[in-house]
Amino acid sequence: MGQTLSEPVVEKHTQTGEDDTLIYGVSEMQGWRISMEDAHATILSLDPSLKGDEKASFFAVYDGHGGSTVAKYSGETVHQRLAKTDEFQRGQYEAALKRAFLGTDEDLKSNKEFAFDPSGCTAVAALLVAGPPSQGQETAKPNVPRRIIVANAGDSRSILSYRGEAKPMSFDHKPQNKNELSRINMAGGFVEFGRVNGNLALSRAIGDFEFKQNYSLPPEEQIVTADPEIISHDVDGEEEFLVLACDGIWDCLSSQEVADFVRRRIAEGKELKDICEEAMDRCLAHDPDVGGVGCDNMTICVVALLGGRSKEDWYSWVKDRVEKKIGWDTPLEPADPLNTLNRSNQGGAGSSGGGLSMGRLGAMGGGSVLSALAGGLNAGDDDDERPGSLRLPGGLAGALGGAGIVFRPGNQTDDDGDVIYEAHVVNSDSDESEESNNAPSSKDAAKIEELSEAGSEEAEKRSQQGQEGRPDLxxxxxxxxxxxxxxxxxxxxxxxxxxxxxxxxxxxxxxxxxxxxxxxxxxxxxxx
Structure with a gap:
């Protein structure tokens, strides 16, 4: 996870903005990391001359690794390239987003100033397109985004609160995913311990040019590619807000927990910028010795979809839905984000099943289990192309905790709506920590003492019985x-x-x- 500071940097950089279609709040915090490598972009209109039903808004989060160079460059460049593409001018937004991602990557690679920079970044970008109502929807409200298009490369994430449920607008790109692994192998790479060539923990990114050296293959087929996966959603009026965030948030909270947290705070009347700041505070680890969870840079952006309402009316609308339990039943208080071992929260709409059953785990050899845990085994069906992960079994989690294996919420749910957790292996050099992890609990200690006393009483009893039948010496x-x-x-x-x-x-x-x-x-x- 990188080096950490002795004290976290909790100063936050927060922005907010609004127009007649939406409101947004975004905040970033360095946290325990020695430097801030995230970047973001919030553009109310890619063409300032357009408003209402003719505009397109752009929001993106870029999570850097190995330095901040690529993330900062992407934060300043992707949306500019997007607006200049012919595809964007023709309304071919999916193609325009793909060209913007790959074009930015190529710009960096061809520039001598950046070509040998070791850094890279994830990119999750949302384009909210407001256009005239579709045919047959003449009664639709004006000044409302008609489509939400999200492009993603890496493990940052976006969700849409649809009637309170967290609808995935992106899926994490991990090296062990079926399609990702296939591309990596075909390009001459390999995956070891869940990392590309034993190094990079994600399989798509802008930058990271050491993994893009196969000149016989196009950019989309490199070991690591900037080619985005794109999901489009047609707005029907049930959409409440959109969230984009880096994995510093998603490592601590599941998709549904983020939706619950934001929705409940909106119902309480809190400003979006304050909600973003509170979310980061809740995810910040109390100390860096927790396996990396809560120690990363954090960036979160919340976009309110007004749906033709005023700001005040939108807040009242969400509050009414929460109180009347319209759609998802939002809990009064979301779970503790750092309590990753004993959570049992439900997931959101649009997620797929999967997970690793205890039977399947028990059938493996020890080495296979360790490899599966280290790599986040794809335990779903053979045709499932989404990230495979481990369903959290409480007893197993407790047993594995002392071995340095922690569970973090993924962005999927099973058929019963339970959150699927991903297993991560965390290295620990602290003997003191190992002794602490191996120490019996208070309940176990009491049981041990009880058995010890019972054994002593039995030994005393047998000793007395033996003395009665034995002649004195x-x-x-x-x-x-x-x-x-x-x-x-x-x-x-x-x-x-x-x-x-x-x-x-x-x-x-x-x-x-x-x-x-x-x-x-x-x-x-x-x-x-």
């Missing part, structure tokens, strides 16, 4: 000298007794039972 065992060569035959009991005497070595001392005062001796004496 009038003499203790005697210590006698023996030849040197006889020492090897001395019993272990004799050696211990001799050591206790402290006068002679085990080499020339042995112990023999006394024959005086025994029952047999008394019988012989009486017969004579």
């Amino acid at each position: 009038t003499h203790q065992p005697e210590i006698v000298e023996s030849p040197q060569e006889g020492a090897a035959a001395a019993s272990s009991a004799g050696s211990k007794t001799a050591a206790a005497a402290g006068q002679a070595s085990a080499a020339n001392v042995e112990v023999r039972s006394s024959t005086e005062g025994t029952v047999q001796e008394d019988k012989d004496a009486s017969s004579t």
